[in-house]
Amino acid sequence: MSFYEKFPLMSKSNRLLMLLSKAGEENEIDMADIPGGPKAFEICAKFCYGMIVTLNAYNVVIARCAAEYLEMTEDVDRGNLIFKIEVFLNSSIFRSWKDSIIVLQTTKSVLPWSEDLKIVGSCIDSIASKTSVDPGSITWSYTYNRKLSVPDKIAEEGMNFRDKIDSVPMDWWVEDICELDIDLYKRVMITVKSKGRMDGKVIGEALKTYAVRWLPDSFDESISDALTWRYKYLVETLICLLPQDKAVGCSCSFLLKLLKFAILVGIDDSAREYLVKRISLKLHEASVKDLLIPARPPQNTLYDVELIQCIVGRSLMHGKYNQDVKHKENGDFILGHEHGTLMNIGKLVDGYLAEIAYDPNLTICSFVDLSRSIPVSARPIHDGLYKAIDIYLKEHLSLTKAEKKKICGLMDVKKLTTDASTHAAQNELLPLRVVVQVLFFEQVRAASGVHALNNNARDTSNSTTNTDEEWEKTAADGNKSLMKQMSRTKIKDEDFQTNGELLKKNSKSTKNGAQLLPSRSKRIFDRLWVVGRGHVENRSSETSGSSQSPTGDASPLVHLQDKVGIPSPRERV
Structure with missing residues (x-):
């Protein structure tokens, strides 16, 4: 390289000037460590x-670092x-x-040069300054692929579809920095x-958005240690x-x-x-x-039930659910926000129980403990719990009679809807005592409704001054009386099985109505239906003005006690 070829380089770069001067007649200089x-x-x-x-944006950093390395300053x-x-960076980039x-x-790619040069x-x-700009003032382009994924928010904000598409969302920047x-x-961040x-x-x-971009949908334990460490570091960073x-x-x-993935990669206990x-x-x-978080050894269940029970317990400790019902001065009541939250947790736990009930390794103690972890007020209706119990009984056919009694004891048949009842x-897997309780309560509920209806009709014909409040009070009193009798009634499987009269086939009048029931439940239902029908006919004759109503059908509860062998309150005393 001649002097005339070297001069342009030496005139712009102080480092090249020194290196070429030392090289003398040699045309080779060592710059293997030049950034970029x-x-x-x-x-x-x-x-x-x-x-x-x-x-441009792709080569300006390496050019800036190389220029710094070659000492291409204003002094030269x-x-x-x-x-x-520097002018290009500040005015454009x-x-x-x-x-x-x-x-x-x-x-x-050029660290630590880019860090030292404050780039x-x-x-x-x-970037951080632009994320804080008012979305209405943004004029530059950005990546946003989630505009059509929230149609419900369009209605909530009272905006039409076109205005929503044309507006700039608050999270317009999150996808670009991913x-x-x-x-x-x-x-x-x-x-x-x-x-x-x-x-x-x-x-x-x-x-x-960043987690969705970089964390896989599934995790294979056979992946390399380096990739596992990368995922672990990513999860820990997102948590902080x-x-x-x-x-x-x-x-x-x-x-x-995030917790599910954190458990798989084995983050520390504090995180x-x-x-x-x-x-x-x-x-x-x-x-x-x-909530379906896979269990890790030494647990042998499919899902980590202990972890979910721990989370449920902590959630209930944080809430003040003893003050969830607020009363008004006029006697009415409203449900507070805390009560709605508690009911959501109750539905969530029942749904989770229904999912884990399929696990053959799930013990009855784990099922019962999780079910009892929520208060009674969180479960006003027991349909979800009954569904979970039904699935568990189907998947665990080897349960003993005592175990079936224990798991069915979680359920209150009085809180089942008509469909669930x-x-x-018709459920052959339920203990006989539970089936009798279901049928008995349905009969009591039907009798209570007929009693209230007939009282209202009789009061209306005799007087026009009765109000709706008086009718509701009459119905409530009748229902309360029947419920009180039912709560004192205790039916044992042995008493029911030894009573041959109840197990006989019923009359032709109930044959068509119970064809879909299993043989055991059908015979029980037939007996209860006959009792209830006699009670309805008795009440109907009273409302028509007949004075010859049979006195023996005064209460279906009396007949049920006589037929099934349930001791009356007087006999039990």
Whole structure:
């Protein structure tokens, strides 16, 4: 290389001047450690020779670091490469949303040069500042593929479809930064949160979007240790970035998915404990599918039932459910927010019980303990619990009589709806005593309704001054009396089986109505139906003005006690 060929390089670069001077007649110099490699040196060399150099978001970082390495400063030559690149960065790159993200991604290949030159910090500040801009003032392009995924929010906000599409959402920026490496993403999110202008829900949405982008849908334990470590570090980073405001931010569904993956990769106990605490505050928002967390050894069940029971217990401890019913001055009452939350937890637990009931390794103690972990007020209707019990009985046919009695004791037949009661009356897997209780209560409920209806008709014909409140009081008193008698009634399987009269086939009048019932339940139902029918006919004759109503059919409860062998209250005393 002649002097005339070396001079342009020496006139722009102080390092090249020193290296070429030391090289003398030799034409080789060692610059293997130049940041950006040959591509970066080519850009600097073209600039020195006065050739056109095209800078963009993909090569500006390596060019800036190489220029710093070659010492192409203003002291060497006015208007040198470092000065021109700095002008380009400040006037173009840092003002562009997507260019700032691209430049930040390229800084990783030239560390620590890009860090020392403040390029990383400038990109992060530029990105964080733009996320805090009023969405109405945004004019640049961004990636957002979730516009059509929330049609329900369109109606809630009172906006028409076109206005919703044209508007800029609050979380417009979360998808673009998902392409960043986890270390850079963490620094960006910390800066965004430090500005204090971002809503916790948007932060939660950003973390959820990043997790969906980088965490796999399923986890194979045979993957390499390096990949496992990467997933573990990613999960731990997302946990530390969770919004501090526990009332808002990430949804319970996302937190449970994060916990599920955290258990698979084996994060430390403190991070796992923090997740459990956050989930317990929002358990009422979860779905049954979210709770299906696979169990880990040494557990032999399909799902981690102990973990869910722990979360349920903590959730109930956080809530003040003893004050969930607020009374008004006029005697009416309204259900508070806490009561609705408690009922959601009750439905969630019943649904979870129905899912885990299919597990052949699920012990009856685990089933019973989880069912009893919620208070009575959380389960006003027992249809969901009955469904779970029915599934468990079908999947565990080897249960003893005592075990069946224990699990069925969780259910209150008085809290079953008509459909559930009908199904239970035909269920051959239920203990005989439970079937009798179901049929007996249905008969009591039907008799109570007829009694209240006939009283209302008789009172209406005799007087026009009775009010609706008096009719409701009469019906309630009749129902209360029957319920009181039923609560004192105790039926034993042995007494029922030894009573041959009750097990005989009933009259032809009930044959068609009970064809769908199993033989055992059919015979019980036939006997109760005859008793109830006689009671209805008796009440009908009273309302028609007949004075010859038979006195022997005064109460179906008396007949049931006589036929089944239930001791009367006087005999029990």
